[in-house]
Amino acid sequence: MIRRPLKNSLGEPPPSHRTEAALVAVFCGLAALRVFVFGAAFPFFNNVDEQAHVDLVYKYARGHMPAGLETFDRDAILSILLYSSPEYLSPPGFLTPQSMPEPVWRRLANDPKRDQVLDTYAQKLLKNVNHESTQPPLYYMAAGAWFRIGEALGLRDGTVLYWIRFMNVPLALLLTWIAYVFARTFFPEDSFLRLGLPLLAAFMPTDTFYSVNNDVLLPIVGGAAMLCLLRIARGDSKGYGFHVVAGLLVASCLMVKLSSVAIVPVAVAAVFFGVRRQWAKAASLLAAAAVVPVVWGARNVWLVGDVTASAAKLTRLHWTVKPFGSLWNHPIFSFGGVATYWQETMARFWRGEFEWGQTPMAVHGVDFFYGVSSAVFFLAFAGALVIKRKTLPRDQQVVGWLNVAVVLLSLLFLAAISVRYDFDGCVNPSSAHPFVTSGRLALAAWIPFTALYLGGVNVLLPGRRLAPARWTVLVGIVLLVTFSEAALSRVAFESSFNWFHMP
Numbered sequence: 001m002i003r004r005p006l007k008n009s010l011g012e013p014p015p016s017h018r019t020e021a022a023l024v025a026v027f028c029g030l031a032a033l034r035v036f037v038f039g040a041a042f043p044f045f046n047n048v049d050e051q052a053h054v055d056l057v058y059k060y061a062r063g064h065m066p067a068g069l070e071t072f073d074r075d076a077i078l079s080i081l082l083y084s085s086p087e088y089l090s091p092p093g094f095l096t097p098q099s100m101p102e103p104v105w106r107r108l109a110n111d112p113k114r115d116q117v118l119d120t121y122a123q124k125l126l127k128n129v130n131h132e133s134t135q136p137p138l139y140y141m142a143a144g145a146w147f148r149i150g151e152a153l154g155l156r157d158g159t160v161l162y163w164i165r166f167m168n169v170p171l172a173l174l175l176t177w178i179a180y181v182f183a184r185t186f187f188p189e190d191s192f193l194r195l196g197l198p199l200l201a202a203f204m205p206t207d208t209f210y211s212v213n214n215d216v217l218l219p220i221v222g223g224a225a226m227l228c229l230l231r232i233a234r235g236d237s238k239g240y241g242f243h244v245v246a247g248l249l250v251a252s253c254l255m256v257k258l259s260s261v262a263i264v265p266v267a268v269a270a271v272f273f274g275v276r277r278q279w280a281k282a283a284s285l286l287a288a289a290a291v292v293p294v295v296w297g298a299r300n301v302w303l304v305g306d307v308t309a310s311a312a313k314l315t316r317l318h319w320t321v322k323p324f325g326s327l328w329n330h331p332i333f334s335f336g337g338v339a340t341y342w343q344e345t346m347a348r349f350w351r352g353e354f355e356w357g358q359t360p361m362a363v364h365g366v367d368f369f370y371g372v373s374s375a376v377f378f379l380a381f382a383g384a385l386v387i388k389r390k391t392l393p394r395d396q397q398v399v400g401w402l403n404v405a406v407v408l409l410s411l412l413f414l415a416a417i418s419v420r421y422d423f424d425g426c427v428n429p430s431s432a433h434p435f436v437t438s439g440r441l442a443l444a445a446w447i448p449f450t451a452l453y454l455g456g457v458n459v460l461l462p463g464r465r466l467a468p469a470r471w472t473v474l475v476g477i478v479l480l481v482t483f484s485e486a487a488l489s490r491v492a493f494e495s496s497f498n499w500f501h502m503p
Helices: 017-041 050-060 074-085 113-126 138-152 157-165 168-186 191-202 214-233 238-255 258-276 277-302 311-316 325-329 336-350 364-387 394-420 439-460 467-488
Strands: none
Touching: 017 168, 050 074, 050 138, 050 157, 050 168, 050 214, 050 238, 050 325, 074 113, 074 157, 074 336, 138 157, 138 214, 138 238, 168 214, 168 439, 191 336, 191 439, 238 258, 238 277, 238 325, 258 277, 258 364, 258 394, 258 439, 336 364, 336 394, 336 467, 364 394, 364 439, 364 467, 394 439, 394 467, 439 467
16 A cells, blocks of 8 residues: 655645755855855944944943943944944945045054054044943843954954954844744644745845844844743743743843833733733743843933933934824824835835945835735735634634734834924934834844734635745745845945955
8 A cells, every 4th residue: 555645734745854954954054144244245334323332342341331321432433443434324426436435444554653543533532422322231241242252262353343243143043043943833734934934034134134233133032032922822831931931031122122112012911811820920921021121120210310211312312202282293193104104114124224325225116015015915914813713723813913913013112102202303213204114123023023924925825736826925035135135235245344355
């Protein structure tokens, strides 16, 4: 008798675990290679506050945690003077081979007065205030330790700067692996999601991973936190240790960036759905999630009188709280305003915020695709949850709706900031365009968002017969983002200020 392989509920044969593991290993390797190559190609210091983040890495590497807004560290100032590229913020007409200056580190390499020249300029810049000084510490503690390892390996000057940025290489690998574990845990019978999620993670086009910044940790800690919370929410039997770890991961999101606050109501909902009458386990999760942020908030109140320590930063950015009666005049309370907010936020969520020659590194057609496809696939998945609410198992409904919730709450947080503040005197956002559309601030929801995105593809192209179409769509998306990213980054690869030209 010839035995045919068993098939799952989708009509697919069971996967070869060895083949699947090999594919995921390849995806992880590609993610690490991509981040290394592009991270090396972009010169320092970009327009997304990379100077400020490097300064904090230097301070934390010495064991110094800022107590409020502080001026820049002298070593950071010297690095900025030596290794900054003018290509990000110079006018477009300046970026010609004839007008581009020689890198400062190369120009002063054989100058006997090098230290004197640098010290003169450094003295002028030491009074500059780092507006990111009061950011939560988790990323900077990790990057500071990574920096010390680089120094122990003998790295100095510009190469140690790139060493800090290259911490993103193992982080990209880790994100791809977490994406696979997430898909394997919640969609074990769906090979498209099981392999599609880590494939999309491997080619995640955001330039956040090509920079020194605290946003880069958000998709890792956010994805790991959601992995644990969703297991609890669907009723997986887990002990106290697992609940404590889940709580600590929620706390980690907040200790990377406060914009990940959407994870908090999702954690409460997960406890409500999953723990039920096991109040001790629920208490252990919530306590683990609360202790460190509460201590950090108390520290902020003690030092600066502000639980989030953000008031001084907002003042420097010229953000002021609007009167309650003025909140409803915001353009976001219109169809056009919602469309503008969604389109710009999704574009930056996908590709990031780098500029080159004061111009966003973007292709308008690709940005339009990001916004439209995100809306279509997201709504398709959410619609399927509503339509199938009577036939879909409860655990799948809970997992689906909590994924929807963390994405929507992350975006609503940015929308709420847009409405709450007046941006008069600020360049971006501004009073003329009062939208906070920095999608990188919502990256803690990246893995849930990607699961919903690919789940929407599944909804619109269902069944075994359309499996090739699903994979065609996904491979097409990967090729689109990859070629778009490569084309946009060509100018960076040609820069004489990048890692490839370091001594």
